[in-house]
Amino acid sequence: MNIQQMQYYAEVCRQENVTKAAATLHMSQSTLSLAMKNIEEDTGLNLFRHVGRNIQLTEDGQALFHEVEKMLKQVKRFESSVKEIAKRHNRLQLAVPSQIATVILPLLLGEFRQFHPEIQLEIIEPAGGAALDMVEREEVDLAFVHDAEGRPNLSLRKLSTWPICLCVPREHPLTNQKSIPLAKAAVYPLVLLSRNFILTRQVLAEFAKQKLQPQVLHYSPNLSSVWNIVQQGIALSILTGNGILPESGLTAIPIEGLQQKGFIVTKKGRQIYADERCLIDFVRHKFAAL
Template sequence: MTIQQMMYYEAVARHQSITRAAAELHIAQPTLSLAMQTLESETGLNLFRHVGRNIELTADGQALFAEVAHMLKDVARFDSHVAELARRHQNLRVAVPMLVGTLILPLLLGTFRAEHPEIRLEISETTGVEALDLIEREEADVAVVHDSAHRHGLTARRLPDWPFCLCVRRDHPLAARTRVSFAEAMAEPLVLLDDGYLVTRLIEDRCAREHLAPRILHYTPHLSTIWNLVTRGLACGIVTSGGTLPESALVAIPIDGLMQHPAIFTKTGRQVTQDQRTLITFLKRTFPAAPIAKMAQSN
C-alpha cells in the first residue's frame, strides 16, 4: 500500500462513508470509490460490506484500519522530525572565542541579521579550544577560531590575518607608539585570558622559545576584566586589533610578529547546509583586512 492509499482508506474507514471521506480529502467520490476497489483487489481482502447507502468494515477491514492508523502516525512523526531538522538548519549554532568575537559579533548581529533575517543564530562565546570541541561533538555548526593547530576531522577556511595588540591606557608611555616588540609587551605587567584561549597558549609557547619571563599578574576568562584592570592602570592586556572602542580610554598597539590567523571551522565529512554556506560566504566577504596603518595613525 502506498501512503496515499493508506490516507484514503483511513478516511473511508473512519467515516464509514465514501461521501464524507471524499469531502474531507477534497477528491471526487468516483475517484475514491475506485481507489477502494483497487485496494481490495490488490490486497485480496473484502474490506467493506454495504448496509443500505452506508458501508461497514468487515473484520479484515477493522484489522487493516488499525494497522493503517498506526502506520500513518509513524509517517506523521517522521514528517515532524524532518521538519524539525529543517528548522534546525535555519537555527545555526556558532561558536566564537571572545577575542575573535570583538570582530565577528558586530558583523553577525548587525549586517548578517539584517541581510538574512530568516536564519536564526545561536551564538556561544567560548574559549578557542571549547569552540573546536563543540564542532567535533557536533554541538556547533560553525566556529570562528584563530591560531588553531590542525585538528583531524575539522575543515578550516582561512580569513584575513589580524595582529594581536598590547592594550594600554592612553596616558601609558607606550600609547603613542605605532607598534611594540614582543619582548617589550612581555616586559609589561599583564592580565591575560586563561589558558583555554589559544592566544594565551601562543604567548606562553613563544615566551618559552625565546626564553622570556612574562610579567603575568592575572589570568581571567573575561575580556571585561582585562579592560577594567587596564583602565585602572594596574596592568596591560593582550587583545585583537579592534578590541577596544575608539571612545574608550584604551588604545591597542600591534605587537610585532604576533598575529592571529582566524579561520572558519566545520566538521569534515558532514554536509554543509545552505545556511552554513550563506554564513561562510558572508564572513569571507565581510571579514575585514587588518587596518594596521589606520589604527597606528589613530593611536
Template sequence: MTLLQMRYFLTVCRLQNITHAASELHIAQSTLSQAIQTIEEETGLNLFVRSGRNIMISQDGQKLAQKVTALLREVDVFEDDVREMARRHGKLKMAIPQQQASFIIPRLLNDFCPRYPEIQLDIVEPSGLESARLVREEKVDLAIVNYDGETLPDLHYRRVNSRPIKFVVWKGHPLAGLQSISLAEATKGPLVLLSEEFFVTRLLTRTMADRHLELNALYYSPHLSTLYSLLRAHTAPSILFEQAVVSLENVVTIPFDEPLSLTSCLITKKNRQLSKDLRLVMKFIRGELLKDYPVPSA
C-alpha cells in the same frame, strides 16, 4: 501501491461512494475508478462489493484498509519529522570566541539577520579551544576562531586572513607614545591576559618560551569584558588580538617590533554537508573578516 493510491483507497472506504470520493479528492470520477481498479489488479483482491454508484467494503478490503491506515499514519509522522528537521535547518549554531565575538556579532545582528530573517542564529561565546571542541562534537555547526596553527584531523579549517596581536595600554600610559615595542619590553611589567584556553595566550606563551622570556601575568581571565574593565581601571596592560579592541575607547594599541599574528579561520566538521544557510553565513563572515576596520591607536 503508491501513497496516492492508498489515500484514494481510504477515501473511498470512508465515503463508500465513488462520486463523493472523487469530489472530495478533487479528481475526475473516472480517474478514481481507474485507480481503484488498478489497486485491485495489483493486489489480486476484491476490495469492494459494488451496487450501482454505491459500494461496500469487502472483508479483504477492510483488512487492507487497516494496514493502509497504520502505514499512512507512519508516513504522516515521517513527513512531520522531515518538516521539523527543515524548520530546525534554518537555525544555525555557532561558536565565536570573545575576541572575534566583539567584532563579528554586532555585524551579524545588525546586517546579516535583517537581510536573512528566516535564518536563526544560536551563538555561544566559548574560548578558542572550546569552540573547536564544540564543532568536533557537532554541538555547533560553525566556529570562527583566531587560529594559532595547530589543527585537529577531523575538522576543516578555512583560513581567511591574518591580523596582528598587539600590546594594549590606556591613553596616558608611559608606553602609549611608542610606535612599536619589543616583546621583552612589553612583558617586563605585569599583564592582564585572557586565559590559556584562548589561542592568543597560547601563542604568546609559546613565543615567550621560544625566546627564553618569562611571562609576568598579574591575572588571567576567561572574559574579555574583565580585561576591558582592568584596562579602564589602569590596572595593567594587556596583549590581545587587534580586533578585540576595535570598539574600545581610550586605549592605545602598539605593534611589536617582530610582529605576532593570528589567522582568522572558519571551522566546520569534516565530511559534513554544508547547508545553503551555513554557506550564506560563512560567506558573510568571511567578507567581514576581510574588511579593514580602524583600530584605536595613539
C-alpha cells in the same frame, strides 16, 4: 521506470499530445517521443493509439497512468517531508570566542539578521580551544576562532590576519609606539586571558621561546575584565588587535613578529546546510570587502 520517465509519461497522458507535453516539459518533441518509445519497450506494453495528431491511451496505458500518478503523489509527499526536515536547520549554533566576537557579533546580530530574519542564531562565547572542541563533537555547527592548527578533523576557511598587540591605556607612555618587541612587554605587569585561550598559549610559548619571564598578575576568562584592569592602569595586556575596540579607551600596539589568523571552522565530512552556507558566504564576503 524512473521518476523522470514517470513525470514524462504522466504529462503525455494528461495532454494526449506529445507536442503539447514537450512544450510543457521544455524539451523537444523528438526527445519526448523517444522517451515514450523506451517506456513501451521497458514495460513490454502498448500504451498509446495514434489518432491523427493526438494519441489515446490503451487500456494498459490507462492502467499504467493510474499507477504512475499514485507513485508521483508519493514522491511529492516525500519531497515535502524532506523540505520540512530541512526547515529545522534554520537554527544555527555558533561558537564565537570573546576576542573575535568583537568583530563578528556586530555583523551577525546586525546586518546578517536584518537580511536573513528567518535564520535563528544561537551563539555562545567559549574560549578558542573549547570552541574547536565543540565543533569536533558536533555540539555547534561552526565556530569563528583565531588559529586552529593541529586539528585534522576540522575544515578551516580563512577570514583575515590580525597583529597580536600590547594593550595599554591611551595615556600610557608607549601609546605613540608603532610597534614594540615582546621583550618590552615582559617588563610590565600583565593581565592575560585564561590559559585555555589559543592566544594566551601562543603568547606564553613565545615568551618561553625568547627566554623571557612575563609578570602575569592574573588570567581572566572575561575580555571585559581584562579591558577594565588595563583601563584602570593596574596592568597591561596582550590581545589580538581586533579584540581592542576604538571606544574602549585603549590603544593596541603591534608586537613585532606576532600575529593571529582568523578562521571559520566546521567539522570535516559533515553536511553544510543551505543556511549555514549562507552565513559563511556572508561573513567571508564582508571580510573580503574589509
